[in-house]
Amino acid sequence: MTEQPAEADGAPSATGPTSGKRRPGRPTLSNEHLLDTALDLFLQNGFERTTIEGIAAAAGMAKRTVYTRYGDKTTLFKAALTRAIEEWIIPIELLQEAESDDLEETLLRIGQILVANVLSRGGQRLLHLTNAVSGQMPEISAFNVQKGTEPTLAYLADLFRRRIARDGVELPHADEAAEAFLDLVVGGPANASSRGVVFTSDEVDRHTRYSVGLFLRGVLPPDRDAVVAEEEKVRLERSIAEALTQLDQARTQLEAGLRPAEVRDDVSCE
Known part of the structure; x- marks a missing residue:
């Protein structure tokens, strides 16, 4: 049997009955796989310690392909994170x-x-x-x-x-x-x-x-009936307080008015 030539990055074979199927053990070379792999490595190692070479190796992709698609590590990182954000929302x-x-x-x-x-x-x-x-x-x-x-x-x-x-x-x-x-x-x-x-x-x-x-x-806004009842309670308490104050004032005035009369009565009795 004649062996088929290896496929280029991202270009699946179009010949034979197994067209479109991935060979056993061969990682997918899709851009989504690259971005997922990059994001995992950035999370695992941090931005500074993650390299394009490491990402390419983990994704099973040629380093030149990664550079061709994204140019540098920062651009790749932003693309991977942007895609993850859009999928997560x-x-x-x-x-x-x-x-x-x-x-x-x-x-x-x-x-x-x-x-x-x-x-x-x-x-x-x-x-x-x-x-x-x-x-x-x-x-x-x-x-x-x-x-x-x-x-x-x-x-x-x-x-x-x-x-x-x-x-x-x-x-x-x-x-x-x-x-x-x-x-x-x-x-x-x-x-x-x-x-x-x-x-x-x-x-x-x-x-x-x-x-x-x-x-x-x-x-939630308070219940209207409860608000009315509370307002009425406040008004009633205020009215009672005012009435008690007026009562005290009247008692004071009454006591002050009775004292001279009591004195006069005492004098007249003498």
């Missing part, structure tokens, strides 16, 4: 599908989706890498915020305006409420995991439920 449509008639249940589902995402392998990988290079490459963190955080904040603010505002009165500070939700529900686990804290599924669920409940009790 939660689509807004998925958050919308979590909505129900029960606002607390809606926020709980959304919180669970976001927390699970940030604690996933992809989320942890991005968290460690962006924290490590944010000083050298602030545009990476900015890209992460622009692509992931900003759309989520906009969606949450809109959700709060739609579901929390009452009697046609717009909820004030909906944007700040959205940021507070992310900080409280998602930020805690994200920050703790970046310090090496490992959560059990029960701990994650307990934290999410508690945080959503705490947030919701703080952001």
Whole structure:
């Protein structure tokens, strides 16, 4: 049997019945595989200690091919991280599908989706890498915020305006409420995991439920009847205080007016 010549990087054979299938033991030479391999090595070794040669060898790709595609290590790193961010981001449509008639249940589902995402392998990988290079490459963190955080904040603010505002009165500070939700529900686990804290599924669920409940009790406008009752209580207490003050003044005046009369009565009796 005549042996087929080796294929060029990224060019699968188009001959024979096994066209398009990967040979056993031969790594794929796709660009996605290259970027995934690069990201893993950057995470494992750090940016400074990772080399194009090491990435090419791990990906089973010629070094010249990597240089041809990306030119230098920084460009390759940004491309790998950008792709990972785009794949990791939660689509807004998925958050919308979590909505129900029960606002607390809606926020709980959304919180669970976001927390699970940030604690996933992809989320942890991005968290460690962006924290490590944010000083050298602030545009990476900015890209992460622009692509992931900003759309989520906009969606949450809109959700709060739609579901929390009452009697046609717009909820004030909906944007700040959205940021507070992310900080409280998602930020805690994200920050703790970046310090090496490992959560059990029960701990994650307990934290999410508690945080959503705490947030919701703080952001919901108070019940109108309760507000009216509290205002009436304050007015009544003020009226009672004023009445007691007036009563004391009247008693003082009365006592002062009786003393001269008592003295006159004593004199006339003598």
